[in-house]
Structure formats: structure tokens, C-alpha cells
Amino acid sequence: MGTGELTSALERLRSALAAATLPLPLPGAESQKVAVRTLTNQLDDYLLPRLAHLDAPLLTVVGGSTGAGKSTLVNSLVGRVVSTAGVIRPTTRASVLIHHPDDTDWFGSQRVLPGLGRSSEPSHYPWVLQLVPEPSLPRGLALLDAPDIDSVVTENRALADQLLGAADLWLFVTSAARYADAVPWRYLREAADRSVALGVVVDRVPPAAWTEVPSHLGQLMLSGGLGSSPLFAVPETKTDAEGLLPEAAVAPIREWLEDMSSDRRTRHKVVLQTLDGALVSLCRTAPLVATAVDEQAAALAQLRSDADASYAEAARAVSVQTADGTMLRGEVLTRWHDLVGTGEFFRVVERKIGRFRDRIWGAVKGEPKQAVEAKVAVESGLETLIRAESDAAAERAESAWRAHPAGRELIAAHPELGASSSDFAAVAARIVREWQGGVLELVSEEGKGKRVQARFLALGVNGVGVALMILVFSQTGGLVGAEIGIAGGTAVLAQRLLEAVFGEDAVRRLATRAKTDLDARVEAAIANELVRYHQVLEATGVTDTAAEEIRAAVDLVVHARSSSWTDVTGQLPAGTGPAALPARQAQEPAELGTAVAPGGAEQVPEIVDAEIVEDRP
Numbered sequence: 001m002g003t004g005e006l007t008s009a010l011e012r013l014r015s016a017l018a019a020a021t022l023p024l025p026l027p028g029a030e031s032q033k034v035a036v037r038t039l040t041n042q043l044d045d046y047l048l049p050r051l052a053h054l055d056a057p058l059l060t061v062v063g064g065s066t067g068a069g070k071s072t073l074v075n076s077l078v079g080r081v082v083s084t085a086g087v088i089r090p091t092t093r094a095s096v097l098i099h100h101p102d103d104t105d106w107f108g109s110q111r112v113l114p115g116l117g118r119s120s121e122p123s124h125y126p127w128v129l130q131l132v133p134e135p136s137l138p139r140g141l142a143l144l145d146a147p148d149i150d151s152v153v154t155e156n157r158a159l160a161d162q163l164l165g166a167a168d169l170w171l172f173v174t175s176a177a178r179y180a181d182a183v184p185w186r187y188l189r190e191a192a193d194r195s196v197a198l199g200v201v202v203d204r205v206p207p208a209a210w211t212e213v214p215s216h217l218g219q220l221m222l223s224g225g226l227g228s229s230p231l232f233a234v235p236e237t238k239t240d241a242e243g244l245l246p247e248a249a250v251a252p253i254r255e256w257l258e259d260m261s262s263d264r265r266t267r268h269k270v271v272l273q274t275l276d277g278a279l280v281s282l283c284r285t286a287p288l289v290a291t292a293v294d295e296q297a298a299a300l301a302q303l304r305s306d307a308d309a310s311y312a313e314a315a316r317a318v319s320v321q322t323a324d325g326t327m328l329r330g331e332v333l334t335r336w337h338d339l340v341g342t343g344e345f346f347r348v349v350e351r352k353i354g355r356f357r358d359r360i361w362g363a364v365k366g367e368p369k370q371a372v373e374a375k376v377a378v379e380s381g382l383e384t385l386i387r388a389e390s391d392a393a394a395e396r397a398e399s400a401w402r403a404h405p406a407g408r409e410l411i412a413a414h415p416e417l418g419a420s421s422s423d424f425a426a427v428a429a430r431i432v433r434e435w436q437g438g439v440l441e442l443v444s445e446e447g448k449g450k451r452v453q454a455r456f457l458a459l460g461v462n463g464v465g466v467a468l469m470i471l472v473f474s475q476t477g478g479l480v481g482a483e484i485g486i487a488g489g490t491a492v493l494a495q496r497l498l499e500a501v502f503g504e505d506a507v508r509r510l511a512t513r514a515k516t517d518l519d520a521r522v523e524a525a526i527a528n529e530l531v532r533y534h535q536v537l538e539a540t541g542v543t544d545t546a547a548e549e550i551r552a553a554v555d556l557v558v559h560a561r562s563s564s565w566t567d568v569t570g571q572l573p574a575g576t577g578p579a580a581l582p583a584r585q586a587q588e589p590a591e592l593g594t595a596v597a598p599g600g601a602e603q604v605p606e607i608v609d610a611e612i613v614e615d616r617p
């Protein structure tokens with residue numbers, strides 16, 4: 001089986017992470033996005049290529065703070081100036097990668113650090129690796145002089161992180177003056193966390209601090225979980241004309257590096273240690289991304305339901321107000337009375353000649369002209385109502401979104417969501433017109449060929465239609481106080497008129513149909529307004545499946561991990577094993593390989609003092 005299962009599990013995790021875009025600006029989202037990028041880079045730059053080529057050369061990344069002496073150390077290890085030291089900062093330039101000429105193919109290919117360009121010359125472009133073949137380096141070992149971890153240039157810092165993430169081995173350089181600083185320790189803690197194979201160099205140790213500084217740093221390393229990584233102390237010396245350190249100062253470091261890469265078995269051990277540490281850390285961090293994705297999906301669902309609720313309320317409000325008498329006011333009422341007289345008048349008529357309901361036609365005074373005017377009044381009243389409720393829905397949705405950090409950002413990007421669509425007035429006019437057209441059709445269809453034709457004609461199709469609209473508007477009778485007198489009478493009159501034309505049952509049926517039709521048209525128009533919010537939410541790219549996909553992929557990685565190592569080496573890396581990484585749980589860092597420093601993790605780091613021939617106190 002080899003590492004195939006692990007590779008495909010990691011590839012699945014890679015694409016699951018690509019879907020975790022975390023677009024909503026929730027608290028913590030920025031750092032979560034950085035975490036996604038870091039994981040993705042580590043998969044691309046290190047885990048996947050390394051897994052595909054376990055025998056590939058060891059990449060040692062020399063990292064540390066500005067001016068710690070990284071470039072000077074690299075040059076001194078190589079024995080000539082390959083990387084510019086002491087350049088004026090801040091500056092950006094290609095990172096220098098020195099390798100044995102036989103390893104050119106590996107480092108020249110895009111299999112390792114595929115996001116970076118390659119150059120054989122020094123370059124001022126930071127996202128480029130300057131490749132320097134060097135026959136004096138052992139085969140299978142490469143040194144990379146990384147940008148400063150504390151560079152003032154953001155790009156440099158990001159690149160330093162990316163390169164350290166892609167390293168098999170860290171050579172971490174700090175100085176006697178800065179070794180306890182926060183920034184280097186953030187990196188050293190990460191190295192401990194990820195069980196990276198690591199050596200630490202404390203540079204430029206002045207004579208007076210020679211006993212104190214290395215042993216203090218050793219103690220810090222021990223308590224920081226780096227007890228088994230070697231610590232190299234380099235005394236402050238003069239550099240030579242080329243800017244190189246005395247050979248004796250760097251010899252122990254060179255020997256250690258050569259030991260680490262001397263044979264295939266030792267190289268494997270280093271590679272597997274860092275690789276497995278990276279896997280463990282990946283399996284610990286990726287579920288946090290899944291949680292972040294869940295939070296995004298939950299925020300999205302909340303915003304969606306806020307918008308849905310605002311618009312459902314608009315549809316409901318129109319439905320209620322077109323049935324409870326609200327519409328029977330002002331112009332509508334006036335025009336209706338112009339057409340059929342007042343309710344007061346009608347009540348008198350009905351009381352006196354109750355049985356002779358047909359006589360109510362005597363109450364009708366209007367001409368077709370008044371019927372049309374009443375219809376127009378209904379049209380404009382209804383339009384006003386629908387537009388007002390649509391505006392109110394937009395305002396409600398906007399203020400609900402503003403109360404949410406992600407919603408605030410979306411509203412800022414889409415200010416048009418705070419009001420009805422620009423064409424909504426036209427939409428409202430159209431649906432009211434269509435509804436009225438439908439009502440007229442309904443009554444003329446119903447009136448066809450009936451014996452009531454004459455009465456029908458007395459009021460005209462517009463008049464009968466308006467009567468049905470008036471009836472619809474008063475179906476639930478929510479009128480109060482003085483309104484009852486006029487509007488209530490109005491509604492009863494409309495009902496009696498219609499009953500005289502069509503009969504009671506037909507009137508009930510017609511009113512229900514007209515109301516259902518109105519509600520459906522309003523709901524459709526309102527739903528269409530709501531779509532705008534859904535579209536904005538969908539465009540964020542938040543999906544609710546991404547989190548589960550990440551968790552599933554992590555489970556596969558956890559499962560594939562132990563069996564892969566057994567297949568590759570016949571044994572598990574020290575300190576690991578099937579029990580070492582229970583699914584979806586935190587995990588102890590794997591133990592460092594014994595080739596680095598004999599002994600267990602309890603040990604104080606082996607402090608290697610360079611023997612300096614000159615300048616030694």
C-alpha cells in the first residue's frame with residue numbers, strides 16, 4: 001500500500017480546505033484564513049511532495065531574526081559567500097538555496113515549493129529561489145537562507161513562514177542579545193509543537209556571557225519542549241575579509257548537518273520525524289478550520305433567516321391589511337360611495353325593505369365612470385400598501401443584518417438592500433393591475449348568461465368587480481370605532497349587491513378566489529425581492545458541506561498515517577503509533593530522532609561550544 005492512501009487522504013483534505021474560503025468577516029476570521037493558507041501551503045510545499053519522494057534530499061532552512069547572522073552562517077558553512085550578508089534592510093530579494101550539483105533536478109523542479117520561481121542569479125524578486133549548486137555540500141543536503149522572521153516587509157515574513165513550513169530540518173539562528181525575545185520563541189514553540197527536526201544556533205555570544213547565555217537558552221529550550229534538539233553556541237568573533245566566521249566556529253554545526261544527511265536511513269528518520277510532526281499538527285489544526293466553517297455557515301443561516309422573516313412579515317402584513325378593512329379608507333371609500341352611496345344610507349334601505357333585497361339596486365347611483373374611478377382608487381391604495389410593506393421589509397432586513405458583523409459588511413457592500421428594488425414600484429403596479437384584471441374576468445365569467453344579467457349590467461363589470469374587491473378587503477372585519485359605521489356598512493353593501501347578482505354561495509367562492517389570487521401575486525413579488533438577499537448570501541461562497549468534508553478527510557489522514565509509516569520503514573517514527581493520534585483529538589509531539597541528540601526528551605539540550613582558535617577570551 002505504501003503512502004498512496006495517505007497521499008489521497010491529504011489530497012482530499014487539500015481540496016476540502018480550498019472550499020473553506022471563510023468569506024464572512026466574523027471575529028477571528030482573519031487569523032482563521034491565515035491558518036487555512038498555512039495548512040494549504042504546508043500540504044503543497046511540503047507534505048505532498050515529500051510524501052511522493054521520501055528519498056529526496058533533506059531541505060535545511062536557516063531561519064531567525066534580522067541580523068542574527070543567518071547569511072553569515074550559511075556562507076561560513078559553505079566556505080564561500082553564496083548569500084549576501086548584512087544587506088541594508090528592509091529589502092526584498094530571492095532566498096538562496098544551496099545544494100549539491102547532483103540534487104539540481106530535485107530543487108530545480110516544481111515538485112518542491114511549487115509556488116516559487118527559480119533563478120540561477122541573485123534576484124530582487126522575493127518569490128523566487130536562487131539555486132546555487134555547491135559540490136562541497138554532501139549529496140542529499142541542501143541549505144536555504146530564509147528571509148528574516150521579523151522583517152518589516154510583510155512579504156518577507158510570510159515567505160519565511162512558508163519556507164520554514166516546507167523544511168525537513170530547521171537550523172534556527174538567534175543571537176546572545178535576542179535569544180529570549182518573543183518572536184523567535186513563537187517559532188521555537190511552533191517547532192516543538194510540530195516536532196520539527198531542529199538545531200538551534202546562538203550566535204555572537206560575548207566572552208562575558210559565555211557560560212550564562214547558552215545554559216539559560218538550554219533551560220528555556222528544555223521547558224519549551226525542545227530538550228532533545230542540539231544547541232550550538234558560537235562566540236562573538238571577527239569575520240574574515242569575506243565576512244566568514246572562523247572554521248572552528250561552524251565545524252560542529254556542519255558535522256551535525258552532515259550526520260543528519262549522511263545515509264539514507266538517518267535521512268529517512270529526520271524526514272519522517274518532521275513529516276509525521278507536520279501530519280499530527282495538520283490533524284490538530286484542520287478541525288479548527290472545520291469549526292470556523294461551521295461558524296460561517298451558522299452566520300449565513302442566521303442572516304438568511306433574518307431576511308426571510310422580514311419578507312414573510314411583509315407578505316403577511318399585506319395579506320392581513322387587504323382583509324381587515326384597512327383598505328376601506330380615504331380615496332377608496334370616497335370613490336366607492338360615489339358609486340353606490342354611503343353605508344349609512346344602505347342600512348336604512350336594508351332595514352326598511354329587508355326582504356326585497358333586490359331593491360337595493362335603487363341605491364346604486366353610479367355611472368360606469370364612477371366605477372372606473374373607484375377601481376383606480378383601489379389600484380393606487382393597494383400599490384401604496386404593497387410598496388410600503390416591501391420598503392418596511394427591506395428596512396427590517398437591513399437593520400437585522402447591521403446587528404451582525406458579517407451582515408454589516410454585506411450591507412456596506414450592497415447598500416441597495418436597505419430599500420425595495422428600484423423597479424419595485426412598477427412591479428407593484430403590474431401585480432395590482434393584473435389582479436384587478438383577474439377580478440374583472442372572474443365576475444364577468446360568473447355573470448355570463450345568468451338571469452341576473454340585467455342587474456349586472458346596471459353596475460357594469462367594473463362596478464361589480466370593485467364591489468368584489470371591497471368585499472375582499474373587509475373579509476375579516478378588523479374595523480374599529482367610527483370606521484365600523486362607514487366602512488362596515490360599505491362592506492355589507494358590497495356583499496348584498498354581489499349576493500343579489502350571483503347568490504350567496506357564489507359570492508363566498510368569488511371572494512375567496514380573489515383573495516387567494518391577490519395573496520399569491522403579492523407573495524411572488526415579495527419573494528422576488530427577497531431573492532436579492534439570497535443571492536448576496538450565496539455569492540459569499542459559504543457552503544455547509546465544507547466542514548464535514550474537512551472532518552472526513554482528517555479522519556482518513558489519521559487512519560492512513562500509521563499504516564503508511566509501517567509500510568515505508570517497517571516501523572513507526574519514534575513516539576508515534578496508531579494510539580498516538582486518536583481521531584479528532586490533541587496529540588503529544590513525536591519524540592525527536594536519536595540521530596540528533598542521543599537520549600530522551602527529558603534531557604537538557606546538548607550544548608555544543610565551538611572551539612575558536614582566535615578571539616577566545
Ligand SMILES: Nc1nc2c(ncn2[C@@H]2O[C@H](COP(=O)(O)OP(=O)(O)O)[C@@H](O)[C@H]2O)c(=O)[nH]1
Pocket residue numbers: 064065066067068069070071072073084085086087148203204235236237238239243245
Ligand atoms: N563580528 C561578527 N559579525 C557578524 C557575525 N555574524 C554576523 N555578523 C555581521 O552581522 C551582520 C548581519 O549578519 P547577517 O549574516 O547578514 O544576518 P542575517 O540577517 O541573519 O542574515 C553582518 O554585517 C555580518 O557581517 C559574527 O559572528 N561576528
Ligand SMILES: [Mg+2]
Pocket residue numbers: 070071072084085086
Ligand atoms: Mg540574511
